[in-house]
Amino acid sequence: MRKDRKNSEIREVSIQTDYTKHAQGSVLIAFGETKVLCTAMIEDKVPPFLKGSGEGWITCEYRMLPSSTITRKFRASSKGKIDGRTMEIQRLIGRSLRSVVDLSALGERTIWIDCDVLQADGGTRTTSINGAYIALCHAVNKLIKDGNLKKSPINGQVAAISVGIVDGEALSDLCYEEDSSATVDMNLVMTSKGEFIEIQGTGEERPFTKDELSQLLSVGEDSINDIIKIQKEYI
Amino acid sequence: MRKDRKNSEIREVSIQTDYTKHAQGSVLIAFGETKVLCTAMIEDKVPPFLKGSGEGWITCEYRMLPSSTITRKFRASSKGKIDGRTMEIQRLIGRSLRSVVDLSALGERTIWIDCDVLQADGGTRTTSINGAYIALCHAVNKLIKDGNLKKSPINGQVAAISVGIVDGEALSDLCYEEDSSATVDMNLVMTSKGEFIEIQGTGEERPFTKDELSQLLSVGEDSINDIIKIQKEYI
C-alpha cells in the first residue's frame, strides 16, 4: 500500500503563472518534486507546409536541464542530436495540444510551446502537458486581448497523467521511485469530457492483461478529473 | 462497410524466409501491398551499459526506402538526422521484441533487427514487428544449431496490428487509404496469450470514447490471433 496518498491520488500540485515576462504564456508547474517551466510564445508565421493555407500551428520542444536529474544529463546540443525519448515526448505534447485547438480559427501563426524540466521526479511529460495547456490558454487570451483574434480557437481542455502497476496495484501519478519499479507504465491524455486523446501503455517488465488495463484507466480517470479542476483555476 | 473484407479481417499475408543469405534471419513479409524486409544479425558484443553484465541486447533500426512511398522519401542520411516518427517506430519494435526475450539467457551478444520497408501501404510498423519476430526466431535457432546457445531465450510470441475508427467503424489492418481517413489510430502489440505489450492510441482528428476503445481492442484481438497462427508456420 502507498504510504502517503491513495492509489488514484495525485501529488501536491503548485502552479505559478506569469513566471517569466517575455513569453505570452509562462507557467511554472510542479507535481510533487517534478518542476517544469512551460511557456507559450506566438510567432507570426507558419511552417512551410501551411504557408498560405490560412491555418495555424502549435509545436513543442521538451528538454530536461542537465541538472534536473541525479546524474547530470548531457545536452542534446553537446551530443549533436536529440535522443529518441525527447523526440517522442515533444511530439506527444504537440499532438495533445493541437487536438483541442481549431487550427483554422487560430489563423496563420505558430504557437511555440517550450517545456523545460527544472527538476525531475517522475511524470515530466504529463506535468508538461498539464502546464503547457495553461500557458497555451494565456497566450491565446493575449491574442484576444490585443485584438488579434476575436474568439478562442481552443475547443476543449486537456490534462494528462501517468499510471502504472507497482507491486500488483494500479497507481496514479508515479514518482521516480515508483516509476522505477513499475511493471506496466502508461500515459493517458484526456479531455474534460472523459474522452481519450492519447493512450500509451508499455509492458516494460511483462505483458499486462485486459483487467489490468481497466484498473489503470480507472485510477487515471480519477486523477484526470482532479487535474482538470486545478487547471480551471489558472486559465 | 468495407468492400473486400470484414472489419476485423487482415489483408493477405505473404512471408518468404531466407530471403537474403548473410543475415542469420531474413524475412520478406507482406501485408497486402505493404512489403518489409526484416533481418536479424548476431553480433558478439553488447552496448557499453551492458558490458560485463552477462546480459544480451536486441536493438532495431527501421527505415523506409526512398522509393517505398508515392512521393520519394528523403533518406535520413541525406538530411543529416533521423526524424521523430522513425525513431518512435524503431524504439517500439525493439521494445516489443525485448519483452518476449530473456536477455540474461541470450548471453552477451546483440541481435540487430533491421526493418527496411520496400513498399508502403499502411501498417509498416506492425508488419515490421510481425516479420521481425520470425527473423529473430531464425537467428536464435541458428545460435542453438551452431552450439552457441543451449536453449531458446524467447519466452513468448509477439504480433502486432493497427486498428482505427473509419467512418464510425472499428477496422483492423488499415491500408494507406483507410489510415488517411481514420479519426482514431491505434497500434496494438500483443502476445499469443492475449496480453498487451504495447497499446498506442491517438485521437488524430477528435478524442475517442471508452466505448470506441473497447471496439478497437476487440477487432484488434481477433486479428492478432490470426497473425499468431500464420507466424507459427514460419518459426
Place this chain on the structure above:
Amino acid sequence: MRKDRKNSEIREVSIQTDYTKHAQGSVLIAFGETKVLCTAMIEDKVPPFLKGSGEGWITCEYRMLPSSTITRKFRASSKGKIDGRTMEIQRLIGRSLRSVVDLSALGERTIWIDCDVLQADGGTRTTSINGAYIALCHAVNKLIKDGNLKKSPINGQVAAISVGIVDGEALSDLCYEEDSSATVDMNLVMTSKGEFIEIQGTGEERPFTKDELSQLLSVGEDSINDIIKIQKEYI
C-alpha cells in the same frame, strides 16, 4: 583457371521489372548473388543551379542495406555521415546515366535514381548501373505515355562491368571472393557502340602494366556486349 565460367563470362543475370509500385521505374536486378533494387522516380523540380534553365537533372543515391554484407554494415544515418566509398559510387552512377541523356530534352524535372543493395557479393556498383539504366528507361517511357514528353531524351545505352587481375589472369564480373584476391581492380562503363563512359582502374596491391590494361579492356568489352543484349529485353 576459373571453375565454373570463362574469364570473360558474366554471372547468371536475373531481372524483375515493376518490382515495387510507387516508383515510375523499379527493377530488382541480380548478377549472381549480388541483388540490387534500382528505382527511378520523377520529381517536377530541379536543383537550384538549374532553375529556369529549361534543363533537367538525373541524380543517384546508392546504399547497402545493413544486412547486405556478412558483417552488418552501419547505416550512414546512424553514423551521421556518408562514407567516401558510397559517395564515389553514387556519383559514378549519376554521371554514367547523365552521359546518355540529353538533359535539355528531359525538361525541368529531376529523375531520382535509388540503388539499394539487398545482398552484396561483388560488383554492386556495376550491377547498380545496369539495373538503373533499365529503371531510367521505364521512367522515361512513363513520361512519354502520360504525355509529359514527346520523345525520349535517352540517346545511348549504358552498361557496366567490373574486371580484375586474379592469379595473373584477367577476369570479368568478379564475385566477392575473387575481388578480395584481385591485385588490380577496374570498373568499366561503356555504351552499346563500344565507347567508354568511365574507366576506373586501381592497382590495389601492385601497379599494373600496359599489357594487363589491354587484357582487362578485352574481357570487359566482351561482358559489356553480353549485358547490353540482356538489358535490351527489358527496356
Place this chain on the structure above:
Amino acid sequence: MRKDRKNSEIREVSIQTDYTKHAQGSVLIAFGETKVLCTAMIEDKVPPFLKGSGEGWITCEYRMLPSSTITRKFRASSKGKIDGRTMEIQRLIGRSLRSVVDLSALGERTIWIDCDVLQADGGTRTTSINGAYIALCHAVNKLIKDGNLKKSPINGQVAAISVGIVDGEALSDLCYEEDSSATVDMNLVMTSKGEFIEIQGTGEERPFTKDELSQLLSVGEDSINDIIKIQKEYI
C-alpha cells in the same frame, strides 16, 4: 543621467540557494530582471587530457532558454550547432572559475557548471559568473562535508560586472535597453582583492579612448565590491 540608480550602482540582486535538489550546488540568481539558474554537479572523472594527472577540472555550459528573450531563441540542438556567442560565454565562465581554484587540490573529478538563463535583460554572462561562483562553493562544501575533500581548493572569490558607455557616461550593470544603446561594451571579472581575471572590451559603435577605459574600470570596480559583499552572505 540614469533615472533610478547611480552610474556605478548595480540592479537589485536576489539569490535563492538550493533551488533544485539534484545538483550539489543550485542557485537561482537575479540581477534586476535577468534570472539565471546556476548549478554545480560533481562527476568522478576527468576529461581525457587529465586522466591520471591527479588534477581536476571545472567546465561550464551556458544556454538561454528559448522563452528567455523577447523573440523566441532557437535551441542550439534544433539548429544542430552552438553559436559563437554561446561558446565565448561558456568558455569565459569556465576560465573565470578555474582561475580561483587549485585544480590539483580538487583531485581527479570534474565540476560541471550549468548556467541556464530563464529570463534575459542584459548582463546574462556576468550574472552567470556571480551565481556560478556561489554554486561552486556549495558543491565544494558538499565534497568536504561528505569527507571526499579535506579542505577547499578554492583560493579566491570571483565576481563579474558589465560596464559600458551610454550617452557619453560610464554606467555599470547595464540592462538590455542601456546595453542596446551603448557605444562601448566591457565585461570585467575580478577578485575580492581588486585584481583582474578577465577584461573584455569592445568598441561596438566607435573606438574608445584611454580616458573612457579608466572611467569604465572605475565604475566597474565599485560594483564588483558590492557584488563581492552580497555573494559572501550565501557562501
Place this chain on the structure above:
Amino acid sequence: MRKDRKNSEIREVSIQTDYTKHAQGSVLIAFGETKVLCTAMIEDKVPPFLKGSGEGWITCEYRMLPSSTITRKFRASSKGKIDGRTMEIQRLIGRSLRSVVDLSALGERTIWIDCDVLQADGGTRTTSINGAYIALCHAVNKLIKDGNLKKSPINGQVAAISVGIVDGEALSDLCYEEDSSATVDMNLVMTSKGEFIEIQGTGEERPFTKDELSQLLSVGEDSINDIIKIQKEYI
C-alpha cells in the same frame, strides 16, 4: 630580459601582397615565424538580415592548416564542428575590421576575409588582423578602380598586437615559447589614433593588477604604432 629585442619591440615583419591571383586582396604576412595568408573576396550579396537595407557586411573565417602546428591540428571539417577558440578568433577579426568601415557606404555587398595560418609561432590572431586590414584595403581599392564604388568606406586604420606578462615583465608580440610561459595574456586592437577597438585580457595563471594592466597597455601601444607605420607602406 629578452635576448634579441626590446620588450615593446615587434618581431621582424614581412608582407607580400598579391600573393594569390583570384582574391581581390591577397596578403601573405609574417610576424617572425608566424605566417598567415589573408585574403579579401567580394561577393555581390549580403546575409539575410541585411537584404534590402542598402548596407554591406564584412565577415571572417580563420583556420590553422593542420601542418601549421608542432602536433598536427585536426581540421574542423573532419571533427564535424568548429572549436570555440576558432570561433572567438574569427568573430574578433570580423568585428575589428567592421569597426573601421562605414557599412552603408560599402553598399549591399559582402567582403569575405579568410585568414589561413600556414605556420604558427604565437600571435596568429593579431597577425591575421594586421594582414587582413591590408587585404581589405586592396579589395576596396579594386572596387573603386572598377568603378563599383566612388570613394572608400574605410574610415580608420586598424592594427593588433598581443602582449603579456612573462617572468614579471610586460612583453609585446609574444612568440609561442613566451606565450606558453605568460601568466597574463592580452590582445589589443587599436586605431592609428591610439584608440581602442578591442581589449581582451586573461589572467591565465593568476589575476593581474591595475599596475600590470598599465604596463601592458604601454608596451602594446608602442608596438601598435610600429605596425601602423609598416601597414601604410602596403596599402
Place this chain on the structure above:
Amino acid sequence: MRKDRKNSEIREVSIQTDYTKHAQGSVLIAFGETKVLCTAMIEDKVPPFLKGSGEGWITCEYRMLPSSTITRKFRASSKGKIDGRTMEIQRLIGRSLRSVVDLSALGERTIWIDCDVLQADGGTRTTSINGAYIALCHAVNKLIKDGNLKKSPINGQVAAISVGIVDGEALSDLCYEEDSSATVDMNLVMTSKGEFIEIQGTGEERPFTKDELSQLLSVGEDSINDIIKIQKEYI
C-alpha cells in the same frame, strides 16, 4: 593547336621544399598557376583497424582554400560536411602513395599527408600527388636520420598527370580553361617504371573511343616521365 607548349608538355613546375617548419616534409609545389602546399607529418599511432598489427598507415586530407578559386569556395567545416569531389580526391592521393610504400616496413605509425590548394588553375589533384610524394620522402628521410627507421619503406616513385581531349586533340597537364572545354577528362597515376597505379577517365561530354584512350595514355606517359625527372631533384 596549343599556343605556348606542345600537347604532351607540362606547364612550368616550381618546387620549394621545407616551406614550413613544423611538418617533417613540407613542399610548396606549382604547376603553372596551380599552387599546392603538401605536407607530411608523422604520428606515432595507427587507426584502430591496424592497432597491434605492426603495420603503418598513410592517409591524406585535401582541401581548397576558399580564396583558391575565382568564386570563393565555402569551407567544408562551414557547410558541415565534406563534398564528394573532395572525398574522392583525398582517397585517390592516399591510395596512390600507399601503393609505393611497404606499410609493414613503416612500422606502427601514421604519416598524415595534407594537400592544401592555395591557388587553383586545373590539375590540383595531380599536382597534389606530385608534391605529396616529395613531402613523403622527406618525412621518411627524417625518420631514418633520427634513427627511427633503418631503411626506407618506399619502394617506388609515383607521379600523376591530368590529360584530356580538347578540340579533338589529346593534351597533357590541362589548365583550368582547357579543362573546362575538355570532352574527355582523365587522371593518370604512374610509377617511374611506366606502370599504372590509377587510371580514371570520364567522358564528361560524350563517350570516348579506344583510339582516344591510346592517345591520352601516350601524351600522359611522356609527361609522367618529365615529372619523374623533376621530382628526383628534390628527393
